[in-house]
Amino acid sequence: MSTLKQVLAQKIAEHRPRTTKLVKEFSDVSLGEVNIGQAIGGARGIKCLVTDISYLDPMEGIRFRGKTIPETFEALPKVPGSEYPYVEAFWWMLLTGDVPTMEQTLEVVEDWKQRAQIPQYVIDVLRALPRDSHPMAMFSSAILAMQRDSVFAKTYSSGKFNKMTCWEDMYEDASNMMAKLGPIGAYIYRMKYMGDTHIAADPDLDMGGNFAHMMGIPAPYDNVARMYFIIHSDHESGNVSAHATHLVASALSDAYYAYSAGINGLAGPLHGLANEEVLRWTQNFMSHLGGEVPTEEGLKKALWDTLNSGQVIPGYGHAVLRKTDPRYTTQREFCLKTEGLKDYPLFKLVSMIFEVAPGVLTEHGKAKNPWPNVDAQSGVIQWYYGVTQYEFYTVLFGIGRALGCLANITWDRALGYGIERPKSVTTEMLEKAAGIK
Ligand code: AMX
Numbered sequence: 001m002s003t004l005k006q007v008l009a010q011k012i013a014e015h016r017p018r019t020t021k022l023v024k025e026f027s028d029v030s031l032g033e034v035n036i037g038q039a040i041g042g043a044r045g046i047k048c049l050v051t052d053i054s055y056l057d058p059m060e061g062i063r064f065r066g067k068t069i070p071e072t073f074e075a076l077p078k079v080p081g082s083e084y085p086y087v088e089a090f091w092w093m094l095l096t097g098d099v100p101t102m103e104q105t106l107e108v109v110e111d112w113k114q115r116a117q118i119p120q121y122v123i124d125v126l127r128a129l130p131r132d133s134h135p136m137a138m139f140s141s142a143i144l145a146m147q148r149d150s151v152f153a154k155t156y157s158s159g160k161f162n163k164m165t166c167w168e169d170m171y172e173d174a175s176n177m178m179a180k181l182g183p184i185g186a187y188i189y190r191m192k193y194m195g196d197t198h199i200a201a202d203p204d205l206d207m208g209g210n211f212a213h214m215m216g217i218p219a220p221y222d223n224v225a226r227m228y229f230i231i232h233s234d235h236e237s238g239n240v241s242a243h244a245t246h247l248v249a250s251a252l253s254d255a256y257y258a259y260s261a262g263i264n265g266l267a268g269p270l271h272g273l274a275n276e277e278v279l280r281w282t283q284n285f286m287s288h289l290g291g292e293v294p295t296e297e298g299l300k301k302a303l304w305d306t307l308n309s310g311q312v313i314p315g316y317g318h319a320v321l322r323k324t325d326p327r328y329t330t331q332r333e334f335c336l337k338t339e340g341l342k343d344y345p346l347f348k349l350v351s352m353i354f355e356v357a358p359g360v361l362t363e364h365g366k367a368k369n370p371w372p373n374v375d376a377q378s379g380v381i382q383w384y385y386g387v388t389q390y391e392f393y394t395v396l397f398g399i400g401r402a403l404g405c406l407a408n409i410t411w412d413r414a415l416g417y418g419i420e421r422p423k424s425v426t427t428e429m430l431e432k433a434a435g436i437k
Contacts, residue, residue: 003107005171007096012167012414015052019415036430044319048422049243053094053407054234061326062235064090065097069231069326077102079206084226087207087403088112091178094233094407109206115179116201116210118187122146122180126188135188135395136267140260142184146177147256156252167414173255174406181399182207182225186214193389211399220338221385227334228378231327232397234404239319240265241272241398245405249412250420262405263398272375272397276390277314279379281306282349293348296356303353303360315376316357317367327374331381346380 001009031047038046054064064072076085076099088108092100100108125145126138147153152169155161183201190198194216202213208226215221237246245262249255266272285294285302294302306313318325332351335341354372361370379393387393431437 002111003104004092004095004100004111005168007092007098007104008171008410009168011096012411016415036434039425039430042319043238043422049237049246050417051237051408051411052097053404053411054236056236056320058320058322061321061323064234065093067093069330072230073227073330075099077105079209079222079226082223082226084208084223085230087226087229090230090233091403091407094403095410111175112179112207113201113203115176116183118180118183119146119149121148122184123187126184126191131192134267135192135389135392136263136273136398138188138192139185139395139398140263140267142188143177143181143256143263144260146180147254147260149176150254150256151176152254156254163416167410170249170255170410170413174410177255177259178402178406179207181402182211183214185395185399186211188395189215189387189389189392193392215387217385217387224334224381224385227330228381228396229400229403231330231374232378232400234401234407236320237408239271240268241401242405242408245409246412247420249409250417252419255406255409258409259402259405262401266398266401267394272394272401274314274373275375275378275393275397278375279383279390279393281314282346282353282379286346286349293345293352296352299352299356300360303357307360307364313357313361315353316361316370316372318369318371318373321371321373322369324371325373325376328372328377331374331377335377335381341381341384344380344384346383350377350380 034046038044052065054062055066056062060068062069067075072090072093073085076089076093078085086105086109089100089105092098092104092108122142122145125141129138129141150169151172152166155166155169187198190196197216199214199216201210205213205222206226208229209222211225211229212219212222215225234242237243241262244265245258248261249258269277285299286292289298303313332354335344335347341347354376357372358370361367378397379390382388382393382396387396428437
């Protein structure tokens with residue numbers, strides 16, 4: 001058994017009595033009421049999910065296992081020659097809550113290398129799809145196709161399912177998937193956009209470095225990949241991709257069924273697709289100006305035109321956050337410290353939107369949060385390094401988001417979380433509750 005799996009087994013054994021005690025002795029303790037606005041309005045704010053992988057504070061932003069993004073980057077072992085950590089070390093931290101040593105990290109790096117080969121049938125599936133299929137449809141199909149190799153599903157169908165040990169099979173599926181998603185993403189990219197040319201994995205590289213290599217993009221894109229995957233990994237468990245993954249897994253569906261569902265949710269324009277929308281909006285605007293950076297007045301007018309035509313300002317607002325997203329700030333800081341990028345006209349325009357849009361949204365008065373979210377920055381960096389195919393950006397998000405979703409469903413199995421089944425009511429019942437019928 002790998003060291004990571006052993007440490008995880010220990011953590012699970014220590015944690016289980018806490019959950020059992022809460023369920024057995026305190027099930028009736030209330031966590032709050034549910035009102036009509038929440039029932040109609042997407043269950044916003046209802047406390048009915050449990051995760052220890054990350055927690056989103058409305059003012060402070062995300063903490064992974066108790067650590068802010070800067071603390072996470074500071075604490076984890078770094079790839080030699082890079083100021084960014086190993087994605088594999090972060091996986092260890094998400095699963096166990098501990099910061100791994102370099103030795104432990106390198107064990108995961110090696111483990112993922114052994115699992116990283118894309119099966120030929122996945123390549124066949126990808127190649128059979130029309131080449132103009134959306135890359136998220138391709139990515140989701142590739143994940144779903146791998147279900148045939150699910151260790152969890154095999155154990156279940158052979159009648160050996162055991163509630164106490166089934167997390168081990170989930171861990172195997174999660175590790176196999178984590179190791180393959182980067183290569184699959186790079187395969188889709190090069191098949192669709194780079195003349196169907198492919199680059200073999202470099203066995204000397206870590207996950208982030210190998211992704212940049214297989215995409216065919218030189219340094220510092222390896223650091224962009226490491227940063228991007230880590231900051232997009234998790235945002236507690238109520239967001240659409242994490243919740244969809246958790247919901248599907250709660251039916252004892254395996255990790256492939258579950259994460260394919262998560263990816264389908266991430267593909268929506270109000271969720272992961274927003275980064276594509278941000279860049280489209282920003283570049284359309286710039287092209288109207290003939291490539292020039294606009295005046296503040298011109299920018300204000302464009303933002304108001306967007307709002308007055310009934311559209312949202314992409315990359316701004318959030319269901320939970322109420323200040324600038326620290327994932328936005330991390331990427332902005334990367335731009336500011338990277339030669340070439342900091343003076344890049346598109347980055348300058350994005351920075352200008354950051355100065356103007358919150359005021360416009362506040363005056364507009366609808367959005368509860370006028371500040372930027374992660375998606376307002378990520379497209380610019382990708383564009384600068386030559387990834388100019390907007391529609392591919394959500395695949396990058398999906399590779400990173402797998403870290404959080406798969407860590408979560410491994411723990412879901414370990415703690416025996418039940419099948420999800422919220423109760424619905426009719427409109428008439430709501431009207432009666434409101435006293436209007
Ligand atoms: N521009 C214009 N209007 C906005 C807005 C924005 N950026 N953000 C919110 N609003 C509007 C909503 O559409 C809603 O209007 P309505 O009452 O007419 O329906 C009102 O403000 C209240 O919404 P809210 O409670 O502040 O936000 P929400 O929880 O309903 O939605 C989100 C959150 C992210 C979907 C929304 O802010 C939005 O559409 N933003 C733009 C798209 C975006 O950036 N999405 C990425 C989110 C991060 C991610 O998942 N990757």
